[in-house]
Amino acid sequence: MARIIGVVSGKGGVGKTTLVSNLGVALAQEGADVAIVDANLTGANLGLHFGLISYPASIHDVMKENAALPDVMYKHPSGVDIIPSSLSMEDVTTEPKNIRAAFDEHLSDKDFVLVDCATGLDRETLTALEMCDEVLLVTHPELPTISDALRTKTLAKEYNKKLLGVVLNRVNRRDEMKIENVASFFDLPVIAAIPEDSSIRKSIEAKNPVILNNPNHKVSREIRKVSDYLSGKARRREKTLTDKIIDLFRW
Ligand SMILES: Nc1ncnc2c1ncn2[C@@H]1O[C@H](COP(=O)(O)OP(=O)(O)O)[C@@H](O)[C@H]1O
Ligand SMILES: [Mg+2]
Secondary structure, eight states: OOEEEEEEOSSSSSSHHHHHHHHHHHHHHTTOOEEEEEOOTTSOOTGGGGTOOOOSOOHHHHHTTSSOGGGGOEEOTTSOEEEOOOOOGGGGGOOOOSHHHHHHHHSTTOSEEEEEOOSSSSHHHHHHHHHOSEEEEEEOSSHHHHHHHHHHHHHHHHTTOEEEEEEEEEEOTTOOOOHHHHHHHHTSOEEEEEEOOHHHHHHHHTTSOHHHHOTTSHHHHHHHHHHHHHHTHHHHOOOOHHHHHHHHHHO
16 A cells, blocks of 8 residues: 655745655665656646656646556656656646546555645645645745645645654754744654755756765755655664764754
């Protein structure tokens, strides 16, 4: 039975697609069978993070019953199966149906299905939430972004999704918001704090997630905290001295 996990936020541009692409690869590197899904049905971009720019069919063809889900899965060399959304303007009005049923029929043997969700509280986000069972929240460590993410948390709760925790993104040493404050705002664990770093933009330009490009980078180490958390490793692994020193200097 696959774990179907939505990556959500309140605002756009906080790092959902970056997290989904890197986290998918991190889980695959741990040996998991992973599919990542672009649920930005009117603003596809997940494939672009991997250089998947043109493709004959997308999740929109599943919605239109023109294709079965396996026909719109593209295997990346990292092992991750990418299910892209259509880049065509014509597909913007396609009715978002059949997706969860297609997951249940074709993806149940996967370990993880990560859904890159749309932003806001409108129909596109609700459609994305309906595809998932569990939710990871992404936010920057600043009040306006947190406040928007809290609204999405409320929505996910109303939809009976299991709330896994918060991933802080674009963290830098000068931030005044502390991890403990963020955790108490959300009443959820903060799983990782991904630093603000130019390697992310460079890796998107290179169409190669940071975790592949530079597995020892601090960004990659934080992403692995999320994959370890999901796969249960975090609970088994004691913090090393290096982890404790890094924690001391992070804030
Ligand atoms: N930790 C980070 N450090 C620096 N830039 C980042 C970081 N995370 C994301 N970005 C930048 O922010 C942009 C938006 O990220 P993206 O993952 O597309 O957000 P979302 O999917 O939430 O809209 C990316 O194009 C990237 O350039
Ligand atoms: Mg995105």
